[in-house]
Amino acid sequence: MQVLEEKHKLATRWFHWLNFPLLTMMIVSGMLIYWSYDPYRIGFGGVTLFHFFPDWVYNSTHIDHKLAWGMALHFLFAWIFAVNGLAYVTYTLVSGEWRELWPEKKSFAEALQVMKHDLNSRVPLPAQGRYNAAQRITYSAIVLMGGLSLLTGLAIYKPVQLNWLTALAGGYEWARWEHFWLTMGYLGFFGIHIAQVIRAGWSNFRSMVCGYEVTNVQ
Amino acid sequence: MSSNSKIPLTPEQELQRRSRRSFMVLGAGAVAGMAGLTWVNSGPTEDNLPARLRSALGFNEGVVRTALFDNSHLAKTYPASAIGEIKVNGEFGMDEDLDPASWALEVTSFGATRPSAKLNMDDVRKLPRYEEIINFKCVEGWSTVTQFAGARLSDFTARFAPGSEKAECVGMKTPDEAYYVGLDMPSAMHPQTLLAYEMNGQPLEDEHGAPLRLVIPVKYGIKNIKRIGSIEYTNTRPADYWGERGYDWYAGL
Numbered sequence: 001m002q003v004l005e006e007k008h009k010l011a012t013r014w015f016h017w018l019n020f021p022l023l024t025m026m027i028v029s030g031m032l033i034y035w036s037y038d039p040y041r042i043g044f045g046g047v048t049l050f051h052f053f054p055d056w057v058y059n060s061t062h063i064d065h066k067l068a069w070g071m072a073l074h075f076l077f078a079w080i081f082a083v084n085g086l087a088y089v090t091y092t093l094v095s096g097e098w099r100e101l102w103p104e105k106k107s108f109a110e111a112l113q114v115m116k117h118d119l120n121s122r123v124p125l126p127a128q129g130r131y132n133a134a135q136r137i138t139y140s141a142i143v144l145m146g147g148l149s150l151l152t153g154l155a156i157y158k159p160v161q162l163n164w165l166t167a168l169a170g171g172y173e174w175a176r177w178e179h180f181w182l183t184m185g186y187l188g189f190f191g192i193h194i195a196q197v198i199r200a201g202w203s204n205f206r207s208m209v210c211g212y213e214v215t216n217v218q
Numbered sequence: 219m220s221s222n223s224k225i226p227l228t229p230e231q232e233l234q235r236r237s238r239r240s241f242m243v244l245g246a247g248a249v250a251g252m253a254g255l256t257w258v259n260s261g262p263t264e265d266n267l268p269a270r271l272r273s274a275l276g277f278n279e280g281v282v283r284t285a286l287f288d289n290s291h292l293a294k295t296y297p298a299s300a301i302g303e304i305k306v307n308g309e310f311g312m313d314e315d316l317d318p319a320s321w322a323l324e325v326t327s328f329g330a331t332r333p334s335a336k337l338n339m340d341d342v343r344k345l346p347r348y349e350e351i352i353n354f355k356c357v358e359g360w361s362t363v364t365q366f367a368g369a370r371l372s373d374f375t376a377r378f379a380p381g382s383e384k385a386e387c388v389g390m391k392t393p394d395e396a397y398y399v400g401l402d403m404p405s406a407m408h409p410q411t412l413l414a415y416e417m418n419g420q421p422l423e424d425e426h427g428a429p430l431r432l433v434i435p436v437k438y439g440i441k442n443i444k445r446i447g448s449i450e451y452t453n454t455r456p457a458d459y460w461g462e463r464g465y466d467w468y469a470g471l
Binding site for chain 1: 228229230232233236237239240241244247248251255258266267268271272274275278282286287288291292293294353355356357358359360361435436460463464465466470471
């Protein structure tokens with residue numbers, strides 16, 4: 001028999017779909033700011049394997065020479081991004097749904113099994129609740145990273161008034177470095193997330209929008 | 219017994235109905251979001267920034283000034299070994315060579331309509347000398363640990379423009395008035411705000427703003443005006459070179 005099964009709560013879906021454009025705005029306006037001083041790279045000593053970012057990125061996206069606008073956008077949308085993120089965390093804690101999200105002791109071993117399954121579907125997927133072990137770890141990490149982005153952002157924004165926070169981040173320059181690499185982390189997450197969503201198929205994607213999926217029960 | 223004339227939806231039909239509605243909400247939300255973003259960036263501009271973004275900066279300034287700013291919050295200071303090589307990053311207002319003999323600092327006290335004092339470097343040097351090694355932060359994102367020495371702007375104000383602390387703002391200009399900054403009074407009176415005449419143990423060089431420049435660690439570098447020619451205490455926000463070019467007037471750290 002087919003039944004309608006609730007996969008994602010209304011609140012979770014709203015927080016998710018608000019966060020997506022908000023985080024995009026934060027990244028784009030952050031890029032407008034980063035352009036004016038772009039020292040980060042992957043490399044060692046004098047060898048640079050990849051510079052963030054090569055000229056073709058700036059030239060093709062036209063993000064150059066927009067520092068003032070970028071700062072204004074960043075410091076406006078940061079409020080909305082923070083409110084949505086904090087509301088999500090509060091909701092998850094109060095509703096108890098964090099129990100379905102936060103990694104359990106066994107999650108770290110199981111996540112390996114999930115990865116093996118993803119690479120070779122003959123490996124069975126471990127039994128799971130709403131989220132599998134890899135999802136628990138990744139989605140929890142993303143929420144933590146959001147908190148760290150807020151804190152390192154504040155450490156860069158007000159390094160004198162919040163000098164204790166800047167010190168906690170390891171200083172002004174480290175705070176900017178951390179803020180940047182957290183952002184690169186989101187881009188990496190986004191790539192994997194989209195690939196997994198495509199792999200999981202339409203019904204799964206639709207359940208993130210409307211909340212439900214049709215499942216077969218005995 | 220009454221019977222419902224409608225045939226109950228199958229789970230698949232119910233899902234179709236729900237998802238149609240949800241995708242319409244998602245689409246409407248996307249349109250609303252784009253409209254909101256367009257709205258924020260449209261409308262009149264104020265000093266080369268969309269006025270609505272300008273108000274957001276003003277809102278942030280209000281939050282910071284009421285909830286966060288305190289003169290006891292100090293910029294971190296460093297040992298001499300941390301001093302780096304600061305780059306020269308602004309020559310506005312310094313096109314002409316400086317004639318040290320003809321340089322004078324005009325001070326207009328709060329409420330005065332004409333300059334109330336004309337000072338030379340000896341007047342400034344008579345004030346207590348303070349040294350600080352701070353991380354000088356450019357709005358572009360880079361920063362360099364630098365040593366400065368000079369007189370506190372608060373001491374200067376008490377000595378040469380007594381009573382002017384009551385003003386809401388301070389404005390400073392280069393002698394040719396090509397570069398100018400506006401400061402809020404609390405930041406101007408911060409104990410680390412100096413009128414500096416020495417940098418890294420040497421007399422201030424021309425390219426770094428000789429003979430007298432502002433060092434204000436609670437602000438980005440754009441506010442740290444070089445080669446000050448005049449100081450005015452006022453209640454109206456003084457013009458600010460980069461504030462007129464799209465940047466936050468407050469620019470506080």
